[in-house]
Amino acid sequence: MSSLSLIYKDKDKNDTNITTRKTYLLSVDELYVENGYNIREIDQTHVEEFRDAFIAGEHVPPLAVQVTDQGIKIIDGHHRYYGAKLAKEAGHEIRLECKDFVGSEADRIAFMVTSSQGRALEPLERAAAYQRMINQGWEPVEIARKVKRSVADVDHHLQLLTVGDGLIEMVKTGEVAATTAVAMVREHGAQASNVAQQQLEKAKASGKKKLTRAAAMPQFSAARARRLVELLASAETFAHGDSSALELSQQVEFEVLAILEEYRSNQIKEDA
Structure with missing residues (x-):
């Protein structure tokens, strides 16, 4: 049976453009987490799911890491890391597949935002990530392009903060x-x-x-607002001192006043 490694080894014969990207196997103890760096709050249930996956020998995607003066920092894969720690505490020897992340700090934040391996971001987590990118000197339009979201989405989350x-x-x-x-x-x-x-x-x-x-935010009826416009549109205007006024028939006046009173009552309920 063939494999990708065999195809790569004989790539000249196999007429393929296949390339490799190295990953490395590290023990849990060789990695560290920087406090406050992860944009996601740790979900213990998600951690335990990864623990079970490690124990069962299931495939777990590699972590993205960065080599720093303090050691090997996790960029993406915090839940996988904590799951591996639990598996190790349960008596299993765990080695984590890792790959280098290359890019700026803003690139690393964007990668955490768009990672398909992490759980879905909560609105406040996404907002905090966007703000960190703003602090790195990125403009909302640049952030939107980087995280594959609209500028309106970026602006909305920044307003949330x-x-x-x-x-x-x-x-x-x-x-x-x-x-x-x-x-x-x-x-x-x-x-x-x-x-x-x-x-x-x-x-x-x-x-x-x-x-x-x-x-x-109770909304005043759109139908009632439309009816008010219809009534006022048919009114005649006339000079009234330095201003102008609308001339309404008695029947129209009664209906206009009723709608205005309904609107005022709705506002009072909202403010109560």
Whole structure:
């Protein structure tokens, strides 16, 4: 039976463009983790899944590492590393396949963001990664291109970091979605956190566990707004001192005032 190594060995005869990229097998003790470097929070369940994979002898993708003055630092593969440590503690001899990562600090952060081996990033983790790239001198458009996301996605996540401690904590606990937190700050400014807390308490009182965007930011009926425009569009204007005014029939006036009152009542409910 043939293999890639045999094809490579006789590549001149096999008419192939096959090349190799070296990986290295290291013991767990030869690697180290820099505190605060990983953009992902460690998920213990994910770590244990890798522990079980190592013990079962399953294939685990190689870690990306960087040789530093302190030793061999893990760039990508922290959950695999901690899983291997657990497997070793359980009495198994584990050697981790590793490969060199070549690139700038911003490249390393982008690699952690786009790695298909890590678990999906939480919004705040992605936001922190984008901010680290900003601190490296990258522009949002450059970040978007590097992580294969839109500029709007980058801007949204960077805005998430500015919503304030109260809303950030709600996003962390899953009580408020990241998109809702950003939208509430745009709507309520510095009062967004207080409004969110009040609305969350109401949601919990009604048996819900999280604050939805609809509950956080009730919207005035689009149909009613459209009807108001229709009514005003048919009105005649006339001079009134230094200003101008709209002339409405009594029936139209009653309907316009009713819609305005409905809008005011809706605003009061939002602010309550």
